[in-house]
Amino acid sequence: MGFFQNTCKPEGFGGKLMVKMMNSGHTHLANWGFSKISVNEDSKVLDVGCGGGANIAVWLDICKNGHVTGLDFSDVSVGESRKLNDTAINQKRCEVLQGNVADMPFDNESFDCVSAFETIYFWPGLTKCFTEVNRVLKSGGTFMICNEIDGTNTADEKWPKMIDGMSIYNDKQIRDALEEAGFSDIESHSDKKNHWLCILAKKKFSQY
Template sequence: MNFFENTRKPQGFGGKLMAKMMNSGHAKVSQWGFSNISAKPDAKVLDVGCGGGANIATWLDKCRNGHVTGLDYSEVSVAESQELNAAAIKQGKCRVLQGDVSAIPFSDEVFDYVSAFETVYFWPGLKKCFSEVNRVLKSGGTFLICNESDGTNASDEKWTKIIGGMKIYNSDQLVAALKEAGFTEIKTYINAKKHWMCIAATK
């Protein structure tokens, strides 16, 4: 396994290292993604593919009277996220679970926001996974997708050869899958200079 496979599913010591690197390496694109929505202070949030837990911490800061759940299929990521957000977990404001986005372990209409930062590249079938996100969102809830690659930068394609199972999507592909999964109002934001993409889809 090459080290970069840890971006898909962090494992072992290399995965622990990658989870910490992702927290700092994705900080700017995450900040930009968050700037495209305004969060309610009492919101219930699910961060899917939570990695090292930095975005959980940002959600907790934005939704101080709310509750934030992190979900990741990597045991290493879950442990890293729990460690970073230990105080909030102790206060009952946060929990982090191991689970799969194609079968989200929650009942229907639980969350006000679901976020996916730098993770949809690895999801097993967009329509199925997006339908699961739609199912656990409350009516009027928002699904926030934030990617460091908007699918128009040819040099990004090298990562799909280095990391098994990775697929880079453009905004048209993501919007089409979101519509198929039942999302109605879909807003796309692009940082053309950096090839960043953020999509806010409303149920």
């Protein structure tokens, strides 16, 4: 497996190195994305594709009276996220689980907010996975997607050729899939210089 395949599913030593690189390398993107959203301090948050757990730590700081759950397909990512957030886990403010975004181990309407940083490129079908996110969100809850690749930069076309299972999406493709999955009040934010994209979408009403 090539090293960059670890962006999809980190494994082994290379995977551990990759998630540490993600934690540091995605900081500016994550901070930009967090600046676009406002949540209550007692919110229950799910970070899907949590990688090395850096964004879980930010959510814990934002939701001081809430609870943050991390979910990742990779056992390496789960392990690294748990190590980084072990204090909050011991305080019962956080848990990190291994699982698939297409079939998540959570009850309907469990979370006030779901975030997805640098991960939807690897999801097995946007509409299917967005529908699953919609299911676990509470009515009026927010889904935040934050991508370092907005689908408009031809220089990024090399990545799907190097990483099996990766797809690049532009703003319209993501918005269309969100609407198909039952989301509304969709907002797009872009940083055209860096080709960053942040999308916020609301769950319409109780559907389950």
